[in-house]
Amino acid sequence: MMKTPEEKEKRRIYLRLYQRQYRKIQKVKERLVAEKLKEVDKNAQNA
Amino acid sequence: MPRMPKFQSSKPLSAKDLLENRYYEKYLSELSEERDNKGYTSKWYDEQVVKLNKEYLEVCNKAMKNLNSRISEVLKQINSVKEQHFSYTPTDDEIRSINYAKDLIRSRLINETRFNPHAAENIINEFVGSRTGASAIVMLASDSQVGNFITPDVFAKAYAKSIPPEQVKFEMDKDEKLNKLETELIDLQRQHVIFSKHLEIAQQRCTDDFTQQVNDYYFKQLPTAE
Numbered sequence: 001m002m003k004t005p006e007e008k009e010k011r012r013i014y015l016r017l018y019q020r021q022y023r024k025i026q027k028v029k030e031r032l033v034a035e036k037l038k039e040v041d042k043n044a045q046n047a
Numbered sequence: 048m049p050r051m052p053k054f055q056s057s058k059p060l061s062a063k064d065l066l067e068n069r070y071y072e073k074y075l076s077e078l079s080e081e082r083d084n085k086g087y088t089s090k091w092y093d094e095q096v097v098k099l100n101k102e103y104l105e106v107c108n109k110a111m112k113n114l115n116s117r118i119s120e121v122l123k124q125i126n127s128v129k130e131q132h133f134s135y136t137p138t139d140d141e142i143r144s145i146n147y148a149k150d151l152i153r154s155r156l157i158n159e160t161r162f163n164p165h166a167a168e169n170i171i172n173e174f175v176g177s178r179t180g181a182s183a184i185v186m187l188a189s190d191s192q193v194g195n196f197i198t199p200d201v202f203a204k205a206y207a208k209s210i211p212p213e214q215v216k217f218e219m220d221k222d223e224k225l226n227k228l229e230t231e232l233i234d235l236q237r238q239h240v241i242f243s244k245h246l247e248i249a250q251q252r253c254t255d256d257f258t259q260q261v262n263d264y265y266f267k268q269l270p271t272a273e
Contacts, residue, residue, distance in 0.1 A: 028215050028218045028219055028222065029215065030207075031218075032207075032210055032218065033203050033206050033207045037202075037203060037206075040188075040202070
């Protein structure tokens with residue numbers, strides 16, 4: 001089924017928002033993992 | 048009663064307002080215009096400028112006080128946001144599922160790697176995709192029997208997957224709040240640096256006026272005996 005230009009534009013905006021949100025989530029997850037790894041390293045050193 | 052209309056407002060002027068609108072220069076030019084239009088003497092003008100300097104210094108002091116209190120308020124807010132930590136209590140069902148996955152992974156790792164040491168990777172990959180499996184792998188990292196199968200890379204992957212979406216949401220909100228407050232703080236600190244100099248100039252004007260007044264009250268040069 002052919003999509004109208006409005007629908008295409010909506011989809012494009014939705015994808016952009018989705019990608020932005022996804023990048024934000026990945027960034028937060030990366031930070032949390034880095035913090036956890038640091039904590040694990042510290043615990044290993046103290047043990 | 049302050050002479051200048053803007054200085055009469057009950058709401059104190061902010062440092063930003065004072066820096067951007069240059070009220071002092073505006074009122075100074077108004078005074079010289081008034082002097083020229085109404086034919087006042089330069090004595091009248093000097094007296095008005097002295098008054099203006101005094102009023103302006105008062106307004107600047109108030110603005111500086113407000114700026115300082117806003118900076119300390121923002122700093123306090125930043126600290127309170129930084130102190131917020133996410134806490135999550137898994138439900139009984141979740142704990143049961145994780146424990147089940149943990150036991151299953153452990154027994155599979157022990158039994159299947161006995162004859163095939165490469166099986167560990169496959170078993171871990173099988174479970175690391177789900178949040179329950181990933182949580183079980185994170186817990187097994189410190190296990191004495193199978194902990195050696197969980198490499199730092201696998202641990203990082205499993206930990207990333209095991210983070211609950213609520214925590215991600217919480218951290219995102221926290222980052223956003225911190226970002227907003229820190230941007231405001233940078234702006235306020237920049238204003239503080241510029242406004243300190245502005246206040247110093249206003250104080251200098253008043254000191255100069257005072258010196259001038261003192262010089263007017265006393266003899267500039269003591270009469271000689273001649």
